Amino acid sequence: MGTTISTALMVMIEDFMLRALLGGLGVAGVAGPLGCFVIWRHMVYFGAALAHSALLGVALGLATGLPADLGIAVLCLLMALGFLALDQSRLVASDTLLGILAHASLALGLLALALLEGLRVDLMSYLFGDILALNLTDLVVIYGLMTVVMGILLAYWRPLLSATVDEDLARVEGLNTRWLKLLFTILMAAVIAIGMKVVGILMVISLLIIPAATARRLASSPEGMALAAALSGGLSVVLGLLGSYWWDLPSGAAIVAAAAALFLLSLGLPVRAVREIFNSSKSGTALR
């Protein structure tokens, strides 16, 4: 056992693994809490559609010379606004519209990249992530964005929560729920842009929702669930990276598989005991 742990430590200390670990933990730390909102607000397909449009963002970045992250974030945001505008018209059901946008933008992204001649793009790394290739700049971007997103999330925690529980009640109580929705969409676009470095366009939404779903059974307060989601996401990153190192597996897929395994595990956990851990300090003493 002792040797296993020290081997694991050695593995993590290798340069590229350390960067991968730091990057992965940074993304998981913010994706967990944000993912809780994605689940509560039923925006899973919305998030997936945003992620699918990221490839078009990559092309935008390459064509304009802007950083790819910025291109992705901008395009995700444009997609989000486009969806909100189209959804107002109620021509088709929202999930149909999301399906159209997701796959049309993925196709357009592939076409745009093909048309940008002379550029060799590692498509696989965009689609499935390349956490082992994270460099120092990536880490700076990840932690910078994570700090901003977490800061905004904390600052708007209660209004966001209130608007998520019931939009009408929140509006009657004076909240501007339209602005909150836009703000949340911007946060999602940002996290998707950094999350796709870790697990890629096709799986990035899983980094948001699987740890959050795992956390559901463990928590009895929204904050407890957010915390548990961050921890569960972090654990998935660690387990996934170790697995990918030992068995030479694709790292993004290994991380998502680890997250899914943790979710399955959570279904069998003795809930009450675990809840105590996450909620002892949060919910305060219950008055009866």
Next chain:
Amino acid sequence: MDKQTRPHDRLAQVCDQGVLVTAEGVTMSYAGRQILSGVDLAVNRGEIVTLIGLNGSGKSTLARILLGLLQPEAGRIWRAGGLRHGYVPQSLSIDPAMPMTVRRFLTLGGKVADEMLITTLAEVGLSGRLAAQVAELSGGELHRAMLARALLRRPDFLVLDEPMSGVDVSGQGQLYQLIATIRDTYNCGVLLISHDLHVVMAATDRVVCLNHHICCTGRPDAIVGDPEFRALFGAAVADQLALYRHHHDHAHETDGGVVPLNGGHGGPERGLADEHGHDHQHGAHGHD
């Protein structure tokens, strides 16, 4: 149609008399279907107004317009300055995956002292449920929790959308008593949406019968004789309800006319609220 050209100073005149909210000529449609047309309604402080009508008659839409959740296509809404709204929707859109205690739900709109939480919960008959999870409340309990959240705001204008749904018959009587008590303690105006006619007769000061336009309005015992009311709900139902005698602090004249609560006949502002009458010609329009 002459309603829309009514002089504006009439509104100002009305608003001095404890009127909380006034709608004038409110018109609304969805997807080409007319939901509301030319609706006039005022709710006074200390008054329980019940909006009745068949499904799809525009009750909830009108309530949402009065609350400011929807903008009418035409017509004007006037609200008393500094008016605090309380809203108890038909159902809460909270996701089952949101772990949240009743305490947390009640304080989403802002911090509340513990004492006030406890007394308000006692008021609505939910004592001892502060630590319960919202997702685990029964339908009736959830309504009470939403009512408590509305009351914590010390509302001037309280809107209850189908509060009797999911409450059994014995509970309905209690709930009615509760609404009357709330009206007295908080000195607020109450707008109740209900399709349960028996309940309507029990503790309503004024019934407004809606079928896209206002069919008739008046005291419960006066309205059952109205031809439009009988046409909508059936003569048998109306006759049955006419037998019902409720006790209130107003008198009935022998001819069935109503002597208003305070002040004599003829004041234009009280007349708007108290007299049972039609503000449109019968036969000039058809029901759809």
